[in-house]
Amino acid sequence: MPPTSNALATLPARKLVILDRDGVINHDSDAYIKSLDEWIPYPSAISAIARLTQAGFTIAVATNQSGIARGYYDEATLHAMHHRLNALVEAENGHIAHIAYCPHGPDDGCDCRKPLPGLLLQIQQQLSIASLEGSWMVGDSLRDLQAGEAVGCNVVLVKTGKGEKTLARNIGLEKAAIYPDLAAFADWLCRQQDDLTSP
Ligand SMILES: O=P(O)(O)OC[C@@H](O)[C@H]1O[C@@H](OP(=O)(O)O)[C@@H](O)[C@@H](O)[C@@H]1O
Ligand SMILES: [Mg+2]
Numbered sequence: 487m488p489p490t491s492n493a494l495a496t497l498p499a500r501k502l503v504i505l506d507r508d509g510v511i512n513h514d515s516d517a518y519i520k521s522l523d524e525w526i527p528y529p530s531a532i533s534a535i536a537r538l539t540q541a542g543f544t545i546a547v548a549t550n551q552s553g554i555a556r557g558y559y560d561e562a563t564l565h566a567m568h569h570r571l572n573a574l575v576e577a578e579n580g581h582i583a584h585i586a587y588c589p590h591g592p593d594d595g596c597d598c599r600k601p602l603p604g605l606l607l608q609i610q611q612q613l614s615i616a617s618l619e620g621s622w623m624v625g626d627s628l629r630d631l632q633a634g635e636a637v638g639c640n641v642v643l644v645k646t647g648k649g650e651k652t653l654a655r656n657i658g659l660e661k662a663a664i665y666p667d668l669a670a671f672a673d674w675l676c677r678q679q680d681d682l683t684s685p
């Protein structure tokens with residue numbers, strides 16, 4: 487059972503996992519994910535979110551969606567994708583506590599487009615979490631990691647989506663833990679949890 491919102495106020499940051507969406511939860515495309523049909527989840531990522539939920543972690547999503555500003559799709563289409571994501575996760579007894587998205591374009595001057603940390607601060611406020619220091623930010627792009635580091639997250643690069651390209655550029659990855667995919671990171675994190683709580 488996911489913690490209630492007042493319980494989250496005492497949620498230790500190490501129990502919060504913030505996920506980038508495209509390239510981490512679902513396949514990404516250089517042509518953007520413009521429709522529900524183009525939104526194709528990694529099955530192992532859906533199961534990983536459920537496994538983390540059952541291990542007591544709170545899961546949130548922070549995603550740039552400039553395709554809206556660019557006119558490629560609308561917010562109703564984006565909400566349909568997130569309804570599908572939530573349904574798949576809940577069907578495996580997982581839970582996503584909040585999905586924060588930036589609908590703006592690179593020239594709109596917003597404060598929520600990664601690498602700025604605005605989406606992560608929105609998650610912190612929405613979930614009434616005292617501090618993001620020590621929480622986890624998992625992404626496939628440098629801007630995901632930069633947003634996480636800006637608010638004290640432990641940052642994780644996965645090799646899915648644009649992850650291999652990000653790794654090959656090898657810029658700004660000094661603090662990043664590298665994993666093949668979200669499932670591999672979830673396995674590691676749940677084992678850490680077991681070690682912390684085992685007698
Ligand atoms: O990885 P997240 O943040 O969940 O979402 C990324 C997407 O919004 C799109 O972001 C775009 O970047 P620009 O917004 O055009 O710089 C491109 O990288 C697209 O390939 C990608 O699908
Ligand atoms: Mg991404």
Ligand SMILES: [Zn+2]
Nearest residue numbers: 588590596598
């Ligand atoms: Zn924005």
